[in-house]
Amino acid sequence: MLRLEGVDWEYLVAAHPAGFNIIHILHEHKISLRFPKGVKNIEMRNQYASRCIILKSIALCGLRRDIYIWSLDTGEVTNVLSAHVGRILGIETLQQDGKDIAITFSGDRTIKVWDLEHKDEKIYELPRHPLPTRVIHPTKNGSLVYAEARNGVVVWNTETGMDI
Structure with missing residues (x-):
């Protein structure tokens, strides 16, 4: 699944089983965001259901019951919030x-x-x-x-x- 994200739609986001690949369209800079070990994206009808949202310096995704937050500078998960039952x-x-x-x-x-x-x-x-x-x-x-x-x-x- 490909989506445009970001305040000015400047990021192209591709979902895959282990996370997301993000390309900053203007700077042609690629960032790989991976879920922690053992966590997989949800596949539905040959697409991945999770949406990756890009903000100023972070990316976030709601997957299953948690919110995953990544740093766009490092591509590392910085926090996992236990969000819902x-x-x-x-x-x-x-x-x-x-x-x-x-x-x-x-x-x-x-x-x-x-x-x-x-x-x-x-x-x-x-x-x-x-x-x-x-x-x-x-x-x-x-x-x-x-x-x-x-x-x-x-x-x-x-x-x-x-x-x-």
Whole structure:
């Protein structure tokens, strides 16, 4: 699976069983990100389900129940966050008050908001949905997240954790 990632879509990301290969399109610089020993990417329909998101100096991926964070300078895993009880179904990132924030949603029917600057600090867990979330859409400024489930859409305020 190939994707364009990064703030200005300047990275080409290719997923493979052991991790991701990343090419900075403008500088033609290649970075190889590998999962720790024994961890494999999830293959679905001849593609890999995990999405690698590129931020300023880090890359992150939600795989199974964990969030893997790599340094783009070294290509090494810098942190693994135990994120959910169920499998992570999706991950999005945004900027909020100058901080990089990740939002994950899972089959355990929770949405979690993470402060990536502190890497292991969970801001809060949004209350459970009656049905698992299928897609989330954060607003550009990061103050709201639209969470889509089979039974409708819930709008969350990311600063208070309350639904609107």
